[in-house]
Amino acid sequence: MARIAVIGPGAVGSVFAALVSEQKDHDLVVCARSVPPDKIVVESESGTRVCIPDAILADPAEVGEPVDWVFLAIKAHDTAGAARWLAGLCDERTTVVVLQNGIGHQARVAPHAPTSVVLPAIVWCPSEVVGDGRVSLRGPVRVGVPDSPAGSDLIDLLDPTEARVELVADFTTHAWRKICANVVAGLMVLTERRAEVFSLAGMRALAHQLACESASVGKAEGARLDVRAVADAIIAELVSMPSDMGTSMLFDRLAGRPTEWREIHGVVQELGKSHGISTPALDVIVPLLQATSGRQEQG
Ligand SMILES: NC(=O)c1ccc[n+]([C@@H]2O[C@H](COP(=O)([O-])OP(=O)(O)OC[C@H]3O[C@@H](n4cnc5c(N)ncnc54)[C@H](OP(=O)(O)O)[C@@H]3O)[C@@H](O)[C@H]2O)c1
Incomplete structure (x- = not known):
């Protein structure tokens, strides 16, 4: 059982929340900026996933304990705005998977989670928010992460899901x-x-x-x-x-x-x-x- 937080229930965040919530033994908290929906629905060719997280929060003050995994799925320019979420969710046991396009994931996120492992991730997840809490996923979900112990742990975590994680040497x-x-x-x-x-x-x-x-x-x-x-x-x-x-x-x-x-x-x-x-x-x-x-x- 892992305690998992998804920060940013937009297109990518909703898909990852829905994937990990299929493994019933995980504890999932979703952290939103706007008024959060009470459930997340992801529609794809393989069917419709309905995800009801254990908690959906809109205020970082509501965070209880740090978690094992944070999936940070907000736009790169919003990273500093998630500082209070990261402060509450992260400690030395936490791995922050940065699901963002671009480079410099580590430099952007590490100052907000100084004792945690920050795992940059290049993600293929063709997804679009199509309604309140509803996301359309239009292709396979793939993640490339550095070949590292945290990357191997991510493979173990996501292995039962449809997401494919690749350890990348370069x-x-x-x-x-x-x-x-x-x-x-x-x-x-x-x-x-x-x-x-x-x-x-x-x-x-x-x-x-x-x-x-x-x-x-x-x-x-x-x-x-x-x-x-x-x-x-x-x-x-x-x-x-x-x-x-x-x-x-x-x-x-x-x-x-x-x-x-x-x-x-x-x-x-x-x-x-x-x-x-x-x-x-x-x-x-x-x-x-x-x-x-x-x-x-x-x-
Ligand atoms: N969508 C794709 O197909 C795709 C594919 C590959 C990679 N990516 C990359 O993945 C990253 C995420 O993209 P996305 O398309 O998922 O973006 P998105 O749909 O805009 O979702 C971002 C979510 O983060 C929320 N957010 C922003 N600041 C926050 C904060 N301080 N606390 C909590 N939630 C916060 C936003 O809330 P609001 O509703 O308030 O704005 C929104 O729900 C980007 O770097 C993007 O380039 C996207």
Whole structure:
């Protein structure tokens, strides 16, 4: 039996809450920011999961004991806002699985859980909130984590579920491969269109350019990427997606919420600059993403 907390019952958090709650012997607490629903419903091709956690909290003051596992499933820019949850839920027995796109998971989260193990996770979980407490999951759930004792423990925890956990020897390369795709997804944000937008040849060309720029920066950061092969593969993935598939960043844009542009596009652009790598397409889309992000961006 493990005590598990999920912080952020949005798309990804709801899916992980539903998966772990299928193992009845775990104790599950869900920590929300807005008024939480009393149950979580995840709809997927394999059926509908209804998750009724042992506790659903909206105030960090209500946290009792620290837990064994925290699944942190909030947007990267909201991490500091979860500090009080992490303070109450974490101690030296806790592993915090950071289910976020981007890089720098450890640096972002460790200050808020200084005695815990922080496990960065690159997650594939094509999911969308479609109603109050209702999430649509449109593909397999996969998680890549560094090859480590905590990663092995995560495999044991999630093994009975549909989620597949991969221990990754070269996490830098793994994370950068995903970031390249996340950068390209910025085009869905700017056009406010789903994957069908990549039926346009011009959008595919721009996506390819962005993927090449990002992979070049990743290479300079130590990722072992074949720049052209990565970009080709990303375009192939985009055109093979269902045309109505979106991304988390697009859903934020459509809802008028802040997007993760700074933690994805901004970081890649900055690192590119620091390596002297030219990123002309990124240099155009970064200010556009900043200007269209839901919070009043200044400076
Ligand atoms: N969705 C996908 O398909 C997908 C796939 C792979 C990776 N990812 C990555 O996974 C991460 C999570 O994305 P998501 O799509 O699940 O986001 P999401 O649907 O927006 O869910 C985030 C949830 O966190 C909650 N939250 C924010 N601050 C909080 C706080 N201080 N305390 C408690 N809850 C808080 C939000 O509450 P409110 O309702 O109040 O906003 C929301 O319910 C992101 O880094 C994303 O890039 C997403």
